């Protein structure tokens with residue numbers, strides 16, 4: 802028998818670890834007024850109806866960070882599957898090392914380039930904890 806809570810719905814979110822030439826990863830702070838405000842996350846967002854996870858990232862990175870990425874530069878890395886109180890999160894995490902444009906926080910959010918070994922210094926959503934461990938091992 803299944804242990805734990807049974808979520809009402811599954812929410813599909815697509816996220817990316819942008820990796821720079823020094824192997825640092827970009828994280829962004831969730832703004833006030835959003836769920837989990839103040840926590841640091843990988844850029845991305847909900848996959849809208851009719852979108853693939855890759856399309857969602859192309860859109861979100863333009864909207865949130867003002868950069869252009871191409872789908873072919875998104876390398877699937879791992880995923881989060883985590884039950885929150887009110888939904889189950891399914892979130893692929895891609896790696897991306899190539900983009901066009903300057904990273905510009907478009908929504909007033911704080912962003913930081915962080916070495917994988919230091920990611921633990923930044924509070925992140927619980928779903929992200931295993932992802933951080935994998936990035937630390939891989940990068």
Ligand SMILES: Nc1nc2c([nH]c(=O)n2[C@H]2C[C@H](O)[C@@H](COP(=O)(O)OP(=O)(O)OP(=O)(O)O)O2)c(=O)[nH]1
Nearest residue numbers: 814816835836842843844845846847890926928929
């Ligand atoms: N982008 C992103 N979202 C994450 C991460 N980890 C994690 O649990 N999430 C959750 C937080 C949100 O519930 C959801 C992303 O939704 P979103 O950022 O597009 O939507 P939102 O804040 O406007 O929506 P809401 O949660 O305030 O309803 O996924 C992560 O590393 N990156």
